[in-house]
Structure formats: C-alpha cells, structure tokens
Amino acid sequence: MKKILILALIILSAACKDNPQTSKINETQNESRTDVTIKMTEVLTDSISIRALDYGDGDYWFSGNDGQYGRIDAATGKTEMSKVTFDENESIEYRSIAVTDQYTYILSAGNPALVYKITHANNDVKLVYTEVEERVFYDSMKFWNDQEGIAFGDPTEDCLSVIKTFDGGESWAKCKCTYLPEFIKDEAAFAASNSNISIYEDNVWLATGGAAARILHSKDRGSTWEEYATPMIAGSEMAGIFAIDFIDENRGVMIGGDWNKKKDNLYNKAITYDGGKNWKLMSSGSGPGYCSDIIFIPETDGKELLAVGSEGIWWSGDQGNIWKKLSNEGFYTVRMINKKEGFLAGRNIVSSFSLE
Numbered sequence: 001m002k003k004i005l006i007l008a009l010i011i012l013s014a015a016c017k018d019n020p021q022t023s024k025i026n027e028t029q030n031e032s033r034t035d036v037t038i039k040m041t042e043v044l045t046d047s048i049s050i051r052a053l054d055y056g057d058g059d060y061w062f063s064g065n066d067g068q069y070g071r072i073d074a075a076t077g078k079t080e081m082s083k084v085t086f087d088e089n090e091s092i093e094y095r096s097i098a099v100t101d102q103y104t105y106i107l108s109a110g111n112p113a114l115v116y117k118i119t120h121a122n123n124d125v126k127l128v129y130t131e132v133e134e135r136v137f138y139d140s141m142k143f144w145n146d147q148e149g150i151a152f153g154d155p156t157e158d159c160l161s162v163i164k165t166f167d168g169g170e171s172w173a174k175c176k177c178t179y180l181p182e183f184i185k186d187e188a189a190f191a192a193s194n195s196n197i198s199i200y201e202d203n204v205w206l207a208t209g210g211a212a213a214r215i216l217h218s219k220d221r222g223s224t225w226e227e228y229a230t231p232m233i234a235g236s237e238m239a240g241i242f243a244i245d246f247i248d249e250n251r252g253v254m255i256g257g258d259w260n261k262k263k264d265n266l267y268n269k270a271i272t273y274d275g276g277k278n279w280k281l282m283s284s285g286s287g288p289g290y291c292s293d294i295i296f297i298p299e300t301d302g303k304e305l306l307a308v309g310s311e312g313i314w315w316s317g318d319q320g321n322i323w324k325k326l327s328n329e330g331f332y333t334v335r336m337i338n339k340k341e342g343f344l345a346g347r348n349i350v351s352s353f354s355l356e
Helices: none
Strands: 010-015 038-056 059-064 068-073 079-083 093-099 103-109 113-119 125-131 138-143 149-153 161-165 197-200 203-207 214-218 226-229 239-246 252-258 269-272 293-296 305-309 312-316 324-327 333-336 341-355
Touching (some): 038 068, 038 079, 038 324, 038 333, 068 093, 103 138, 103 149, 138 197, 149 197, 197 239, 203 239, 203 252, 293 333, 305 333, 305 341
Parallel strands (some): 010 138, 239 293
Antiparallel strands (some): 010 149, 038 059, 038 341, 059 068, 059 093, 068 079, 093 103, 103 113, 113 125, 138 149, 149 161, 197 203, 203 214, 239 252, 252 269, 305 312, 312 324, 333 341
C-alpha cells in the first residue's frame, strides 16, 4: 500500500489561521453562481511531483518528491524552491504540509518519517520529529492554531498512526492505540493530496480506504474518537476516500474512487450534514470519477465545490448534484483564497487559476 499514495493515521499539526479551508465560518456569503469557466496560468514547471499544497502568510507552500519544497507569492507569482534531505537520501517524498503564521511544516511519506519545521522569516529548517519503522507511512497534516497540530498515516501497530504537537511543532508524540479505534485488516489511507484529514474548531476528521472507507472523528482535538461508516467504494487496495473537506461542524464532503478505475463514478463522492455520522452519495453514476482532492469553494456558503484529479477539474454549484468539467488537465491538489482565485499543483506543475 505504501508504494501508491497510501497513508493512514494522523499527525496532529498546527492550525493555519490564514488557511481559507480552516476559517470558512468568517467568510462573506455571496450569491452562488450558476456557471463558471476556469482560466489557468502556469507558475512553475519543474521535475517535481507535488501532492501537498497549503496557504498562509500571503504565500502558497508546496512539497513533493526528491526532498523538494517551495513557496509562491500569491500576489506576484514569484517562486522559491528549496531542498532538504536526510542522511544523504535524496528520494524523500514530502506528501504532507501545514502552514501557520510564522512556520511551515513538511512531513515525509515512508520510512523514516520526518517532520521539518521551516521558519518563514529566514528559511531556517529544523528536524523536529523522526520515526523509524518499516511500515511507517504518513498521509496528511493539519494545524488548529500556531501551537497545536496533528498528522496521521498507515498503521504500524493495531491502529492508524497519529502524532500530535502542542508546542508549535517543536516536539511530537505518537498516540497510543489504547485511545484510537482499531483498524480493519488491510485498511489504510491515501497520501494523494494532503487532504484526507480536515479540521474545524476542535474537530478533526480522518478518512480511510482499502478494506474499508471510514471516517474517524474527534470532537476534542484527538483525545477521544468515534468511527463512522460511509457508502464510498472500498474493498480493494486502491479504492476508498482520498479527500475530505468540512466547512463547519456539520457540513462536509468527500471524494475518491478506485485509482485503478479512474473513469468509474459510482460510489465515489458523498456529503454529510451531521458531522460525518451519515453520508449521502452525490451524483453517483455522473460527474467526476476518481479524484484526489475536493474543497468547498470559499465565500459560497458551502454551495460550490471544486474537485481535481489526474483526469481533470470539476465544478459544482449545487453541492454536488450536477457537475461541470472545467478542464481535462490533471492535478493532484487544490487550494483557494477566495471564490475566484487559487492554485493547483500536480506532476511537474503549479498553476494559478481564476473561476470566472
């Protein structure tokens, strides 16, 4: 499972106050649109596969393979790229990222698991967590605020791997399986877009795949957990939930599918109105097939959605009932700063875009 984007457990990481995905409650509710088109501009083309993208402090930060990471000025498009390796290993993949007011955190997939803390002011890079274990594989990372964060990944024992920080990422502790739901045999998660974890206020939701497509939910920042079933496709190694997004404590969306059957659009997208306890399939049999990321578009009161994957970009103006394909160009992950502007990242490319 590790070889293809799969991770399951949490790394509790610092919340991003500037991140539009974690502060939607304060957004202006504008009139929803009945149609949009997309205009994209290439910002970066390079030999880097980018699966992690986040926004904060006026910049988009990204991380990818071969130890590479960077940032893009959201206003000017100016790009800076850097590289950090471990023990001369230049093949490290950073598939998780989180941005706070003063720092960016990147987390590697695979063994060893590494968390680096990057200071915005001087680009100082500090290794703050190491986990060496043959089965270790982390998927996603988020921060609630400047001090508290979480990350999760595949199981190394009898539960998904979850790590937390309470001191601004200076130290991380791995949660004991005693406090986490038991994992189902051959259940894991996907490190496809740093998006199978979502936070809102004290809540955190984790999404799984493989043998089961479940949601693990905590109302108290990972102290206690509940588990919820979903109607999403599961049962094979590359099928399940690839991305989730919550706009408040009740409304959330998920998307995924079967990576080996990318055109299939049955049982691959769903919406909840009760915090994840119950899920309703969206447009099963129509709209996008396999996708690796989905977001509520800011400033639309949860009406508009944007989904991306290797097969293209899709938009919905009615909470996923009807979808419009905006582009055939493939991307892995997406973030937006308002209802019109955002960035997309994927294989060898970062593009800015506007919805018009």
